[in-house]
Amino acid sequence: MTDPASPERPAAGLSRRGLLGLALGAGAAGVAVGVGATAAVARVSDAQAAPRADTQPFFGVHQSGITTEVQDHLHFAAFDVSDTTSREELVELLQDWSYAASRMMLGLEVSASGAVGGSPEAPPDDTGEALGLPASNLTITFGFGPTLFRSADGVDRFGIAAGAPEVLAPLPPFLGDDLDPDHTGGDLCVQACADDPQVAVHAVRNLSRIAFGRARLRWSQLGFGRTSRTSAQQQTPRNLFGFKDGTANLLATDEEALAEHVWVSAEDGPAWLAGGSYLVARKIAMKIETWDRVRLSEQETITGRAKGSGAPLNGGDEFTAPDFAALSASGGTAIDPASHVARAHPDHNGGIRMLRRGYNYVDGNTALGRLDAGLFFLGYVRSPERFITVQKSVATDLMMEYLLTIGSGIWAIPPAPSEGSFVGAGLFS
């Protein structure tokens, strides 16, 4: 993050009322906190003309953090708007979050006064642990859950139920679900990805702080190893079963496929969501101790790919297309029809593809001395039904014996705000 002596540039014009409120609410009433909403400190004065190599845009068409080349670290957070039922306060929260996110994605502190530039007699606006760190390709991606539009008991708290996407609803139960309510759902979600985990954690922490009095953190998850790629330049990483994951993922350059599979179109509706998407998050515990006792050939049969190369079992290399008709030496199909690669493949799901950007996680260990580990699945789809179709298909594949889904959520992902606006503004206009 920049130090406060850096040059300034005009800001996005968003309210920072919430940030001021944060400082004032903590007992510093009457203290001038710093410059107003029209001045923001930027690292370089020509930031807009020549974006830094390690920054991603907050404003534009689609939110960053979807097709962005997958960063190595994740801090995901779900929030409930539990402390207000005011539509105006929800809008102000989204404005404040957008203001802070647009700054943090430039490598800046959450406000112009930041961690050390405010009054010594006030709590700092920024918590400071990212001071001195580069922007680290931080992306902050916001989403709106079904319960934002209508609470679990059916109340339209914010007068936005009429704008809800018809297709947005809590996911149905799937085989293999054992959902913990403390890792499921949430009115709002924040996906923070960065090259440096401290930068992602700093973002969630500060957004959580800015939400004070309006929304509160419901659950959160750190992830440390990406399990997909969105760029042909990225190596395919491995999941905690030791297999390459994400080989056939949608790439950022494949605009036609993204339009078909990821982006909500104007015809799909509602209008405010055009250019957006739907995000499904699934916390999938992996029974790694059991898996590690399975013989190699069986691991490969379950997956449908070779463990070393990642090639489908019909041969070739990682990028060879799976051939589900190819026969093995013993006479059966080379790829088991119940393998994970078969059940997840577009050929067996009406052509559906999704953009995945999941992460490995380890949450310490269980009381039995086993690592509490798994995959935090993140998938972007043009409609929830697309995810549901594929999930029903894989829910009985051979791999499910080694998986347990313990957390889940779905959120509508608005398009990126235009310069000077805030995320989801179209829903409130």
Next chain:
Amino acid sequence: MTDPASPERPAAGLSRRGLLGLALGAGAAGVAVGVGATAAVARVSDAQAAPRADTQPFFGVHQSGITTEVQDHLHFAAFDVSDTTSREELVELLQDWSYAASRMMLGLEVSASGAVGGSPEAPPDDTGEALGLPASNLTITFGFGPTLFRSADGVDRFGIAAGAPEVLAPLPPFLGDDLDPDHTGGDLCVQACADDPQVAVHAVRNLSRIAFGRARLRWSQLGFGRTSRTSAQQQTPRNLFGFKDGTANLLATDEEALAEHVWVSAEDGPAWLAGGSYLVARKIAMKIETWDRVRLSEQETITGRAKGSGAPLNGGDEFTAPDFAALSASGGTAIDPASHVARAHPDHNGGIRMLRRGYNYVDGNTALGRLDAGLFFLGYVRSPERFITVQKSVATDLMMEYLLTIGSGIWAIPPAPSEGSFVGAGLFS
């Protein structure tokens, strides 16, 4: 990690009986698992003559992972030798761990057959998620806890009590302790640090697997942001209070200070520990929500340093020596005598310094929607008494109001094994 087609080099001569046992025990009895103990696959045939830029040595004088330039990621694990009371099996565990660690620190798999080079009808020796990743400066540092020498009920299970360092005992209770037994103690510890978290996790996972039937994981901790430095080339990082941490840490180049403060000497005894050290781990929960509401001037008074620059409150820059006699404009001392920097300073602790290499952690969030965050302190000292002296001094400093120590442990850290031997061999000879 290298693929199994890479050239070979002579191994360290350590037993890999345990690795074979792992595969055999899982139902593949009679299957040839691969090459024997005298062949190990190396990435480059001249690995010894010209170590790679991203590898650290396993054999030598002191274990790596103490003065090694602090890597960005940690997976720490404590084990109990709960499944055997055989001295021979403990020795074999240490041999197997040393064999696997020496390979992984070279960027290799845990055995020559690894994840994909063994029989397809046997579970792989290596879990595979680090295949294709560089060595990432992985260091694996082993330690022996008080309960290894004599169990909590006083039993000398392994016939090694006579070799126990006289000064090694569970730490006394301190003010601010609220220790969770599930994050405290352990017969053995493994500190895995790496540039890539997946490499550190892979190491702990595989060592845990190798321990099967002898030791089991008691607790573990991931850390993502180093909070110290051991090299003048490293920038001083920030902890989750937003302050620079580790400015005055012992550096790897300061051999005189290391001999005085970190390394156990031959005179200190016991002989097998000469060149080793003592490691204290403390899981310190930080009340970050409360801290974030404290005004800047008070945060700086508590710490004794400026939040932005890291300079002591008597002025200067980060590396200016604190002057505890300097006066402030208002007439008192510039640095509060109860501040953290004052209470932790060698001047107020009989000259004691320690080598710290702690990490920030975030374990998701509490049920109250607060990030469950803190500092995982790791400090190396020449004797436990040195840590105890400093801890008693800081346990009543101004910062303690915002801290709660929820996990703790102490381990004797043997010197590095010589080539062909195993960690702690001197204890058993």
